[in-house]
Amino acid sequence: MSDLNRVTEILKLLCEKDGVAGYEDEVREAIADIARPHADEMTVDALGNLLVFKKGRNTPKKPIALSAHMDEVGFMVSKITEGGMIKFVTVGSIDPRVMIGRKLKVGPQKVPGVISLKAIHLTTPAERKIAPPAGSLYIDIGATSRREAEKYAQIGDPCYFDSPYEEFGDGRIKSKAIDDRVGCAVMAALIEEELEYDTWFVFATNEEIGGSRGAKVAANRLGAPTFLTIEGTTAADMPGVPVHAQSTTQGLGCAVSIYDKTSVYSRSLIKSMTQKADEEGIKWQYRRSANGSTDAGAFHLAATGAVGMGIATPTRYIHCACNVAYKPDIGEVLKMARLFIKEADKNV
Amino acid sequence: MTLKEKITTLCNAQGVSGDEFAVAEKAAELLAPYVDRVEVDKFGNVSGYKSCGKPGAKKLMLDAHIDEIGFLVTGITEEGFLRFMGIGVDQRMLPGGTLSVMTKTGNILGVVGALPPHLQAPGDNAKSLPIENLYVDVGMPVEEVRKKVRIGDYMTFTSQAFDLLGDQICGKSFDDRACFCCLLHALELLKDKELNVDLIIIGTTKEEIGGHGASYRTYCDRPDLAVAIDVCHARTDDNLPGDRVSDLGGGPVITVGTNSVPRYARKLMEIARAKNIPYQVSAAPSRTGTNAWSMQIIEEGCPTLVASLPLKYMHSPVEVIKMSDVENVGRLLAELAMDIDGRWSL
Numbered sequence: 001m002s003d004l005n006r007v008t009e010i011l012k013l014l015c016e017k018d019g020v021a022g023y024e025d026e027v028r029e030a031i032a033d034i035a036r037p038h039a040d041e042m043t044v045d046a047l048g049n050l051l052v053f054k055k056g057r058n059t060p061k062k063p064i065a066l067s068a069h070m071d072e073v074g075f076m077v078s079k080i081t082e083g084g085m086i087k088f089v090t091v092g093s094i095d096p097r098v099m100i101g102r103k104l105k106v107g108p109q110k111v112p113g114v115i116s117l118k119a120i121h122l123t124t125p126a127e128r129k130i131a132p133p134a135g136s137l138y139i140d141i142g143a144t145s146r147r148e149a150e151k152y153a154q155i156g157d158p159c160y161f162d163s164p165y166e167e168f169g170d171g172r173i174k175s176k177a178i179d180d181r182v183g184c185a186v187m188a189a190l191i192e193e194e195l196e197y198d199t200w201f202v203f204a205t206n207e208e209i210g211g212s213r214g215a216k217v218a219a220n221r222l223g224a225p226t227f228l229t230i231e232g233t234t235a236a237d238m239p240g241v242p243v244h245a246q247s248t249t250q251g252l253g254c255a256v257s258i259y260d261k262t263s264v265y266s267r268s269l270i271k272s273m274t275q276k277a278d279e280e281g282i283k284w285q286y287r288r289s290a291n292g293s294t295d296a297g298a299f300h301l302a303a304t305g306a307v308g309m310g311i312a313t314p315t316r317y318i319h320c321a322c323n324v325a326y327k328p329d330i331g332e333v334l335k336m337a338r339l340f341i342k343e344a345d346k347n348v
Numbered sequence: 349m350t351l352k353e354k355i356t357t358l359c360n361a362q363g364v365s366g367d368e369f370a371v372a373e374k375a376a377e378l379l380a381p382y383v384d385r386v387e388v389d390k391f392g393n394v395s396g397y398k399s400c401g402k403p404g405a406k407k408l409m410l411d412a413h414i415d416e417i418g419f420l421v422t423g424i425t426e427e428g429f430l431r432f433m434g435i436g437v438d439q440r441m442l443p444g445g446t447l448s449v450m451t452k453t454g455n456i457l458g459v460v461g462a463l464p465p466h467l468q469a470p471g472d473n474a475k476s477l478p479i480e481n482l483y484v485d486v487g488m489p490v491e492e493v494r495k496k497v498r499i500g501d502y503m504t505f506t507s508q509a510f511d512l513l514g515d516q517i518c519g520k521s522f523d524d525r526a527c528f529c530c531l532l533h534a535l536e537l538l539k540d541k542e543l544n545v546d547l548i549i550i551g552t553t554k555e556e557i558g559g560h561g562a563s564y565r566t567y568c569d570r571p572d573l574a575v576a577i578d579v580c581h582a583r584t585d586d587n588l589p590g591d592r593v594s595d596l597g598g599g600p601v602i603t604v605g606t607n608s609v610p611r612y613a614r615k616l617m618e619i620a621r622a623k624n625i626p627y628q629v630s631a632a633p634s635r636t637g638t639n640a641w642s643m644q645i646i647e648e649g650c651p652t653l654v655a656s657l658p659l660k661y662m663h664s665p666v667e668v669i670k671m672s673d674v675e676n677v678g679r680l681l682a683e684l685a686m687d688i689d690g691r692w693s694l
Contacts, residue, residue: 111512120437170487236467319464322459
């Protein structure tokens with residue numbers, strides 16, 4: 001099996017798990033199962049982060065850490081109506097317009113539910129121009145009373161997009177949680193490899209709710225002076241979006257961040273890594289947007305500060321039921337992450 | 349095959365108004381065991397004939413349509429995304445969903461694109477996206493897309509039917525294929541029963557664009573009474589007080605009005621009461637939005653009746669029905685057929 005095939009195999013496995021911030025257990029267990037036979041040390045910390053240490057052929061002069069987040073965007077039950085309908089809040093940011101007409105998994109038993117709207121026949125053209133806010137939507141699991149609904153969903157229970165992992169088109173993958181199971185999958189595949197240098201892998205919790213709180217405590221614990229975050233980032237290479245606003249483009253390889261809302265990435269690291277990538281024929285592109293944030297924001301501010309790089313798989317339609325990634329791009333991200341480990345001593 | 353399995357089989361099949369042949373084939377298979385003969389005509393209408401064997405018997409036609417709402421590819425962008433138009437769909441159901449593109453070499457998956465929150469301007473998410481601004485991503489470079497997809501190819505929702513709580517099921521195109529399954533249930537109940545009326549069971553095409561298939565069958569078969577079985581709006585939490593809705597689980601909805609002839613509609617209610625079948629009544633002074641509208645004015649005219657299955661979220665990928673309603677609609681139609689026994693006639 002090629003290493004890219006192994007990454008997509010792990011990606012599929014992880015995308016079939018569910019985990020919003022605070023409920024990452026399934027995802028963590030699946031990753032731990034993959035990592036266990038290869039890890040030299042594994043820890044689950046107080047915030048649920050999974051920290052995996054894997055020895056390489058050499059020990060770097062200073063420790064390095066790779067990081068990706070396990071949580072996905074989703075929903076949380078906020079109220080149940082007398083009639084048995086479930087009101088919700090989002091966990092992470094989701095445009096209400098991508099919720100309508102979607103199937104969900106609701107509560108710990110993951111019973112099916114749907115978010116929809118009354119029939120088009122009962123709406124006016126003016127109404128159809130307005131997108132209903134999330135607060136006016138509800139999840140229908142078929143319950144007809146609060147009592148019945150409460151058997152399946154309590155206030156605070158998580159709900160998820162029910163959108164299976166599917167491969168389609170010319171090497172594309174569709175799932176609800178490519179952001180950021182793709183980063184997790186790349187790291188899990190690296191843990192299975194022989195590494196050049198000792199490496200810490202952080203599978204972080206609580207990224208999507210802002211503040212990178214999982215990554216923050218992991219970074220505090222590890223104190224790694226050099227880090228790499230691996231994300232699934234926006235690819236807006238779609239009709240109607242001017243090229244300069246596309247952020248990243250599928251097919252152009254690994255996205256390299258310059259800065260975003262919480263991080264300024266190390267210019268010298270970007271320079272040396274991308275030069276080396278060019279030499280090795282790794283396809284990469286700059287992430288041409290300063291929007292969004294990643295766990296790098298926590299890593300580079302931990303303790304007295306660290307230098308880091310942020311790479312990502314260009315992913316269309318993140319934060320909805322159908323994230324879309326392009327397999328060859330994932331392959332380039334894997335190569336770039338591997339290169340980061342290989343260059344550990346040069347990057348110090 | 350259970351009734352629910354029949355619904356799942358038929359509703360998971362794909363056939364937008366204008367190209368229902370694949371669905372017709374499945375409908376014909378399901379219908380065949382119950383009738384003397386089954387035909388699929390050049391429109392894709394399915395007809396099953398069950399004779400009572402009595403000379404001069406009247407003809408009762410029971411209709412449900414087998415087409416579904418859907419989409420047509422209208423263009424391919426230079427980046428290789430598909431532009432499209434909808435046939436009877438609320439544009440607000442689409443972003444972030446999947447569609448099945450029915451190409452000449454088979455179905456392919458498409459994702460309706462949606463710009464992530466990170467790249468939107470404040471307030472953008474309060475406006476719905478006009479369907480002409482939406483696009484479908486089939487994940488291929490433009491040259492491949494041009495080879496594979498043609499302007500005019502149909503697209504459908506990809507939903508596969510699944511269970512909700514309380515004997516409810518959710519899926520696409522329950523409007524109106526679930527009603528075709530109500531007809532199958534009626535036929536199941538009529539097995540080995542002696543009738544005084546010839547039954548013509550039709551699964552018709554092109555209802556969503558004007559009831560063309562049902563017109564055609566009515567013209568050919570000249571029934572003495574034609575009953576259009578279609579779905580009607582069941583109450584949902586976002587209804588306004590003025591919305592004309594019925595109750596999910598409340599049983600068949602019998603329409604009364606010019607398009608659902610009061611004489612027969614009242615008779616049907618009488619039958620329901622006599623047989624303890626729950627029912628609901630809906631007043632319709634003019635058109636009913638069903639095949640009855642087109643069937644009624646064929647040639648010298650045909651008496652029509654409308655009976656409906658309550659359904660939530662009509663024309664969405666997640667329509668919801670309740671199995672007890674499906675059964676009760678079937679029961680009511682079976683009782684209607686059995687009731688025409690000489691005490692009254694068409």
